[in-house]
């Protein structure tokens with residue numbers, strides 16, 4: 001019997017191979033497993049593809065990580081994240097930590113919140129579901145928070161105004177504060193533990209890629225091919241053509257590849273894809289994130305693990321610091337940073353490197369440009385999928401066809417969604433369980 005073929009050996013693909021109870025074949029384009037959690041080492045400094053901090057909710061996944069994949073190898077870290085605006089650092093999340101901002105900004109945020117939640121001004125939005133992300137912000141946070149943080153920050157992150165996005169992605173990622181939390185935060189007596197990532201796990205050694213390596217070490221019942229990718233998929237014949245020219249039959253197919261790319265591969269196979277599916281794939285949009293890895297002379301100047309930068313004076317939307325999160329990620333007397341830029345190809349790697357130096361110095365994360373030891377820009381295509389007007393219908397059209405073609409998808413790319421590392425592991429598990437039950 002042909003194996004179950006899994007395309008892509010990132011977290012979702014590795015998880016699927018772990019949970020499958022029948023022979024599998026894992027096909028990976030790169031020279032090693034890990035996908036978006038491959039850690040690069042530059043001059044002794046460890047860089048993940050931006051912040052990959054592990055927050056786990058599912059008891060089975062927590063158990064697997066802590067006792068099977070990386071037993072005794074995870075350190076637990078309390079988040080220290082901030083927002084840099086109006087020249088001051090305030091704690092993350094912004095909406096429950098306005099203490100320290102100029103009084104007129106605190107007042108604007110508070111009055112806007114009260115209007116939205118209790119006042120006449122917010123009544124219309126309270127009486128129906130938000131039609132877009134801007135309405136979600138106004139409904140749950142009000143005009144002040146919208147103006148002073150949520151709209152400008154999200155416009156940079158998503159590259160479009162929040163009114164062009166739905167709120168379908170917000171889930172646990174965007175905190176909706178209570179009155180008490182907002183007031184406590186304005187007075188500086190709030191809790192530090194709000195939000196989905198108040199504490200997180202991180203491997204003691206080797207960066208986040210250690211998790212992928214550990215998962216690979218535990219796999220049984222299948223075979224991994226690296227430096228191999230499909231060039232066409234014939235879904236009726238259940239065959240893949242591979243980059244080395246061979247064909248590979250499959251009994252079940254699970255893809256973690258970017259959804260539009262999977263549709264292209266199906267179009268290149270003998271069975272083809274209907275025009276409307278191809279057109280739907282053409283309507284899916286995502287941002288590219290370029291993150292610039294930076295090493296700087298001296299200890300971290302700020303304690304922050306990462307900071308959000310809503311103001312347009314900064315091109316970056318967020319700066320993180322691996323060395324601040326976990327000191328062994330950099331040699332002594334060296335601070336490291338990842339500086340993130342969201343765009344659609346208009347920013348070259350060289351431009352991002354130059355901007356990163358300026359943004360680091362102006363945000364007071366680094367003392368002076370002369371302290372920078374190196375910069376290296378890395379691009380992540382399809383980093384944030386856009387939940388725009390076309391998203392829901394286009395994705396549904398593609399998934400309907402994939403169900404007909406008996407192809408499963410998992411992971412941030414495969415499901416074309418905004419999700420976490422744990423979601424990728426859970427997605428792989430769900431697909432494996434569905435296949436096991438067939």
Ligand SMILES: O=c1ccn([C@@H]2O[C@H](COP(=O)(O)OP(=O)(O)O[C@H]3O[C@@H]([C@H](O)CO)[C@H](O)[C@H]3O)[C@@H](O)[C@H]2O)c(=O)[nH]1
Pocket residue numbers: 050051052053083092093094095154157173174175197306308320420
């Ligand atoms: O003060 C704030 C800041 C942001 N938001 C909203 O939260 C949304 C999610 O932000 P974030 O959690 O940073 O998003 P992301 O999925 O990129 O997070 C990953 O990165 C790390 C860490 O944040 C940085 O390394 C995190 O652990 C990962 O999951 C954002 O879109 C804002 O709209 C807010 O409400 N208040």
